[in-house]
Amino acid sequence: MKFRDDLPTPALLLDLDAFESNVATMAAHLRVRGKAFRPHGKTHKCPEVARALITAGAVGCCAARLAEAEVFADHGIPGLLITTAVIGRDKIARAVALAKRAPDTMFCVDDEANVRELNAAAQAAGVRVLVAIDLYFGRTGVLPGTPALALARVIATLKHLTLVGLQSYDGDAAHTTPFDARKLRTDGSMAQAIETKALIERDGIACPMITGGSTGTYRFDSENPGMTELQPGSFVFMDIDYGRIGGPDGPEYRDFKNALTVVTTVVSRPPGFAIVDGGYKAFSTDRPFTPRPVDLPGVAYGWAGDEHGRLNLADSPRDLKVGDRLEFIPPHCDPTVNLYDAIYALRGDHVEAVWPIAARGKSQ
Amino acid sequence: MKFRDDLPTPALLLDLDAFESNVATMAAHLRVRGKAFRPHGKTHKCPEVARALITAGAVGCCAARLAEAEVFADHGIPGLLITTAVIGRDKIARAVALAKRAPDTMFCVDDEANVRELNAAAQAAGVRVLVAIDLYFGRTGVLPGTPALALARVIATLKHLTLVGLQSYDGDAAHTTPFDARKLRTDGSMAQAIETKALIERDGIACPMITGGSTGTYRFDSENPGMTELQPGSFVFMDIDYGRIGGPDGPEYRDFKNALTVVTTVVSRPPGFAIVDGGYKAFSTDRPFTPRPVDLPGVAYGWAGDEHGRLNLADSPRDLKVGDRLEFIPPHCDPTVNLYDAIYALRGDHVEAVWPIAARGKSQ
Numbered sequence: 001m002k003f004r005d006d007l008p009t010p011a012l013l014l015d016l017d018a019f020e021s022n023v024a025t026m027a028a029h030l031r032v033r034g035k036a037f038r039p040h041g042k043t044h045k046c047p048e049v050a051r052a053l054i055t056a057g058a059v060g061c062c063a064a065r066l067a068e069a070e071v072f073a074d075h076g077i078p079g080l081l082i083t084t085a086v087i088g089r090d091k092i093a094r095a096v097a098l099a100k101r102a103p104d105t106m107f108c109v110d111d112e113a114n115v116r117e118l119n120a121a122a123q124a125a126g127v128r129v130l131v132a133i134d135l136y137f138g139r140t141g142v143l144p145g146t147p148a149l150a151l152a153r154v155i156a157t158l159k160h161l162t163l164v165g166l167q168s169y170d171g172d173a174a175h176t177t178p179f180d181a182r183k184l185r186t187d188g189s190m191a192q193a194i195e196t197k198a199l200i201e202r203d204g205i206a207c208p209m210i211t212g213g214s215t216g217t218y219r220f221d222s223e224n225p226g227m228t229e230l231q232p233g234s235f236v237f238m239d240i241d242y243g244r245i246g247g248p249d250g251p252e253y254r255d256f257k258n259a260l261t262v263v264t265t266v267v268s269r270p271p272g273f274a275i276v277d278g279g280y281k282a283f284s285t286d287r288p289f290t291p292r293p294v295d296l297p298g299v300a301y302g303w304a305g306d307e308h309g310r311l312n313l314a315d316s317p318r319d320l321k322v323g324d325r326l327e328f329i330p331p332h333c334d335p336t337v338n339l340y341d342a343i344y345a346l347r348g349d350h351v352e353a354v355w356p357i358a359a360r361g362k363s364q
Numbered sequence: 365m366k367f368r369d370d371l372p373t374p375a376l377l378l379d380l381d382a383f384e385s386n387v388a389t390m391a392a393h394l395r396v397r398g399k400a401f402r403p404h405g406k407t408h409k410c411p412e413v414a415r416a417l418i419t420a421g422a423v424g425c426c427a428a429r430l431a432e433a434e435v436f437a438d439h440g441i442p443g444l445l446i447t448t449a450v451i452g453r454d455k456i457a458r459a460v461a462l463a464k465r466a467p468d469t470m471f472c473v474d475d476e477a478n479v480r481e482l483n484a485a486a487q488a489a490g491v492r493v494l495v496a497i498d499l500y501f502g503r504t505g506v507l508p509g510t511p512a513l514a515l516a517r518v519i520a521t522l523k524h525l526t527l528v529g530l531q532s533y534d535g536d537a538a539h540t541t542p543f544d545a546r547k548l549r550t551d552g553s554m555a556q557a558i559e560t561k562a563l564i565e566r567d568g569i570a571c572p573m574i575t576g577g578s579t580g581t582y583r584f585d586s587e588n589p590g591m592t593e594l595q596p597g598s599f600v601f602m603d604i605d606y607g608r609i610g611g612p613d614g615p616e617y618r619d620f621k622n623a624l625t626v627v628t629t630v631v632s633r634p635p636g637f638a639i640v641d642g643g644y645k646a647f648s649t650d651r652p653f654t655p656r657p658v659d660l661p662g663v664a665y666g667w668a669g670d671e672h673g674r675l676n677l678a679d680s681p682r683d684l685k686v687g688d689r690l691e692f693i694p695p696h697c698d699p700t701v702n703l704y705d706a707i708y709a710l711r712g713d714h715v716e717a718v719w720p721i722a723a724r725g726k727s728q
Contacts, residue, residue, distance in 0.1 A: 008431070008454060008728035042670065064671045065641075067372070084641065084671060087631050087687050090372060110632055111686045139668050140632040140639055171669060267451050268474055268504040275503055277429075277448065280699040281727050285650040286667070303650070304503050305535060306406065306698050307428045307448060307727070322475045323451050334670050335644040339702070341725050360725075361705050363645050363671070364372035 004349040005325060009265040010282040012340040013327065014355075016347050018259035019236060020052075025256065026218065026235050027056040033222045038062055038081055038211065040233030043334050045359035046343060047075035049236060054078070062231045066091055066098070067362035073102045075358065080105040081211065081231070083167060085114060085132065085140065092121045099127045108132040108167045110142045112154050115161065122160035129161050130209065133196060135170035135189040144192040145199065152200045152207065163200075165209025165228070168193035174214035178246040186217040187224065194226035215256070216245050239333040241287055261294055261327040262336065264309070266320050274311045274320040278328070281306050284335035291328035301328060368713040369689060373629040374646040376704040377691065378719075380711050382623035383600060384416075389620065390582065390599050391420040397586045402426055402445055402575065404597030407698050409723035410707060411439035413600060418442070426595045430455055430462070431726035437466045439722065444469040445575065445595070447531060449478060449496065449504065456485045463491045472496040472531045474506045476518050479525065486524035493525050494573065497560060499534035499553040508556040509563065516564045516571065527564075529573025529592070532557035538578035542610040550581040551588065558590035579620070580609050603697040605651055625658055625691040626700065628673070630684050638675045638684040642692070645670050648699035655692035665692060 004013070030037040039053050042064035050061045050072055060079015063069035069080045085108055086095040095118070099105050103126075109115050110132045118127055133148050134141030142148050148166070155163045170189035176182040193210050200207040213221035213230040215238075221227050234242050237260035247253045262283060264276035280303065283291050290301045291309065296316060304310040313320060320326075330336040337343070338360055345353040368377070394401045403417050406428035414425040414436055424443015427433035433444045449472055450459040459482065463469050467490075473479050474496045482491055497512050498505030506512050512530070519527045534553035540546040557574050564571040577585035577594035579602075585591050598606050601624035611617045626647060628640035644667065647655050654665045655673065662679040677684060684690075694700040701707075702724055709717040 006454065010727050085631050085686075087629050087641075090370065114686060134634060138634050138637060139672055139674065140634075265451050267449050270498060270502050270504075273502060277451075277727070280648060280650045280696075281702050281725075284644060285648070285699075286644045306702075308503055310503065322449075322478060332644075335649075338645050339725060361645075361703060363374055363641070 002351055004263070004346055004351070007263060007344055007351070009263050009325065010278040011263050012337065012343050013261045013263055014237070014343050014345045015259045015261070016345050016352060018257035022235050022238070022256040022259055023053060023056045026232060027058070029218065030222055030230055031057055035222050035227060036229030038079060038229050038231045039236065040083070040231050041068060041072060041359070043233035044236060044337060045357050045362070046355050047072060047077060047358050048353070048355040050077045053236070059229070060104070062233070065363050066094055067364040068359040069105065070094070070098060071359040071362050073098060078102070078104060081130070082107050083169065085109055085111065086118070087114060089117070092118055096121045096125055096127065100125045104128070106130055106164055109151070110140055112151060115151065115154055115158065119158035119160045124160070126160050126162060128164045129155060130165050130167040130211065131155070131163065132167040133193055135168060135192060137171040139171060141167070144196040148196045149199050149203060152205050153203065156205045163205060163207055165207055165211060166193050166197055168210050168212035169231070170212065174216035175241065175245050176216070177244070178251070179248050182216060182245070183220045186213070186220045190221060190224050190227060197226070215242055234333055237333040237337070240289055240292055240329055240331045258329050260330065260333055262291065262330055263325055263327045266322050266324045266326065269320065269322050272313055274313055275304060276309045276311065276326055277307065279303060279305050279308045281339060283328070283330050284332050284339070286335055287331035289331050291330055294327040294329060296326065366715055368627070368710055368715065371627060371708055371715070373627050373689065374642040375627050376701065376707050377625045377627055378601070378707050378709045379623045380709050380716060382621035386599050386602070386620045386623055387417060387420045390596060391422070393582065394586055394594055395421055399586050399591060400593030402443060402593050402595045403600065404447070404595050405432060405436060405723070407597035408600060408701060409721050409726070410719050411436060411441060411722050412717070412719040414441045417600070423593070424468070426597070429727050430458055431728040432723040433469065434458070434462060435723040435726050437462060442466070442468060445494070446471050447533065449473055449475065450482070451478060453481070456482055460485045460489055460491065464489045468492070470494055470528055473515070474498070474504055476515060479515065479518055479522065483522035483524045488524070490524050490526060492528045493519060494529050494531040494575065495519070495527065496531040497557055499532060499556060501535040503535060505531070508560040512560045513563050513567060516569050517567065520569045527569060527571055529571055529575060530557050530561055532574050532576035533595070534576065538580035539605065539609050540580070541608070542615070543612050546580060546609065547584045550577070550584045554585060554588050554591060561590070579606055598697050601697040601701070604653060604656055604693050604695045622693050624694065624697055626655065626694055627689055627691045630686050630688045630690065633684065633686050636677055638677055639668060640673045640675065640690055641671065643667060643669050643672045645703060647692070647694050648696050648703065650699055651695035653695050655694055658691040658693060660690065
């Protein structure tokens with residue numbers, strides 16, 4: 001499997017030139033502005049991608065889940081930050097074991113009982129925690145202000161935990177459109193995080209970090225003097241969803257290149273249509289739009305079940321036959337990557353490497 | 365991990381009593397009616413499930429893709445039938461290799477050029493093929509009647525291929541509602557398959573099998589004297605989607621039990637809501653409805669991103685706290701199973717076995 005056209009389909013392809021450009025763009029942007037760069041590994045779940053980011057200047061790697069972080073640790077990725085609270089006796093025991101072998105690991109917390117259990121399990125090892133604050137989204141985290149202060153005070157009393165800062169992710173800001181509204185949204189959210197940090201520090205509790213931000217908000221968060229580090233994820237790959245959030249110059253978001261595609265084969269050719277071998281098991285389906293063919297303007301992909309997609313060729317610029325290969329930009333990169341065991345890293349049409357998605361499915 | 369509550373979440377659980385009941389129900393139904401039973405492995409992708417079905421009387425196992433079939437063959441599962449055409453030089457070479465080591469394997473075809481390539485590659489080994497006919501769905505297969513006959517005639521001239529019958533799957537029939545409309549739909553589709561078989565046989569070409577059918581249509585297809593075998597898949601697990609297709613006694617389809625659930629943990633508890641650790645990476649999202657909590661009537665699950673789901677507790681019969689575990693029926697079983705590496709097989713609350721989903725992601 002030396003070349004693009006040798007790969008069995010469906011397969012996940014990474015254009016290395018575009019990927020390296022995306023990584024360099026983000027790393028340089030944050031370096032110039034003095035922000036730490038801890039990109040989110042939930043997007044790629046791939047130790048080789050994490051390593052490329054660290055080579056470019058990242059201080060570590062976020063993980064959505066403990067099992068994901070364990071995989072990154074197994075591959076020697078430093079500076080782990082787990083953005084979902086670790087709940088329950090067994091997971092807490094695993095978290096403490098991870099903190100022992102990778103002492104710079106950070107864990108998010110938003111619940112007093114959980115914090116106390118984590119402390120009890122931590123013993124002498126010590127565990128570094130971030131208070132996760134809930135920025136409008138009503139998902140995870142404690143409310144900013146006094147509820148966050150209250151949890152910080154509990155942590156300050158606990159011998160085996162160290163508060164290192166605030167996890168400040170605003171899930172809605174990332175995809176707020178247009179560009180100006182996005183700035184207002186993230187600036188407003190981050191102001192609450194910054195005020196909360198000041199409140200905690202005025203209480204005499206050290207709270208050095210504010211970490212958060214996304215591919216959609218990095219331009220604004222990186223100009224915010226209160227933010228200490230950013231944790232964008234999708235910029236390494238991009239997807240249709242992020243392409244639509246709008247940039248300073250119009251409705252297309254052009255800061256990063258589409259580096260990730262899924263390649264399929266035409267497996268059947270009923271009159272007027274081409275059927276490709278990629279359906280619900282080849283693309284995530286959580287967005288209202290469908291995969292976009294890379295090189296076939298005017299042709300729409302339609303879902304055709306678990307295993308197939310259907311292209312209406314009425315307005316196709318060229319005919320298609322059984323055996324033709326077609327690439328698509330996925331609607332949403334993270335859950336699409338989570339369907340595959342490997343990324344084929346291409347330099348032009350040459351397969352330069354096969355990168356295992358080692359944390360695929362590691363949601364536990 | 366001996367018990368249900370020890371399993372790290374999110375995890376895929378199988379209630380063995382319900383599963384065994386589903387398997388026994390389908391196997392007995394088809395045995396009494398003299399139909400061969402070749403259940404579809406694309407649902408479970410799990411050699412242990414395939415083996416349980418064979419123990420119950422199945423003659424083999426369908427696979428949606430070549431790579432899936434290769435995994436089943438690696439695990440000694442006989443009677444493989446691959447329901448998507450095998451396209452391109454490399455896959456054809458793999459198909460021939462599979463046919464050599466598992467000579468009872470059958471492959472679906474719908475394209476003359478592909479049939480000729482398959483013949484050229486097959487050489488002395490010989491390959492058994494089914495003509496796939498397109499039953500309204502406009503997806504894969506040739507049209508019934510003379511187009512299918514034309515392809516059968518080509519196959520009859522080719523030395524290394526043997527026509528074994530017709531692949532007759534009507535993708536729309538499976539979920540046609542209500543019950544009576546479903547009968548009309550599948551009977552109409554299968555009548556076309558049966559006429560096509562007669563047409564081919566009148567031409568002097570042997571065409572012994574008609575295989576097709578689904579969890580939704582098995583009652584009708586099994587009464588159809590022209591059908592020789594059925595290939596239902598989802599009945600082993602069931603899901604919300606199949607529960608809604610309607611039965612003879614009303615809008616609920618009760619022939620099979622919900623055997624498959626995803627267990628999650630409450631990881632955050634903002635006012636009025638419980639956040640669980642299962643989102644787009646824990647459930648497939650290809651249906652318009654959301655996962656259904658098993659034991660929490662009146663409470664709706666809402667998507668909250670890749671990693672989380674949100675339960676509105678306004679009408680909850682009980683309070684929930686961080687650490688509580690909640691199980692959900694998935695909207696659609698096949699692509700949900702494809703997200704996990706293993707099935708935890710439970711007898712009551714005891715983990716009786718951990719079954720690797722060995723063909724997970726094997727779509728190539």
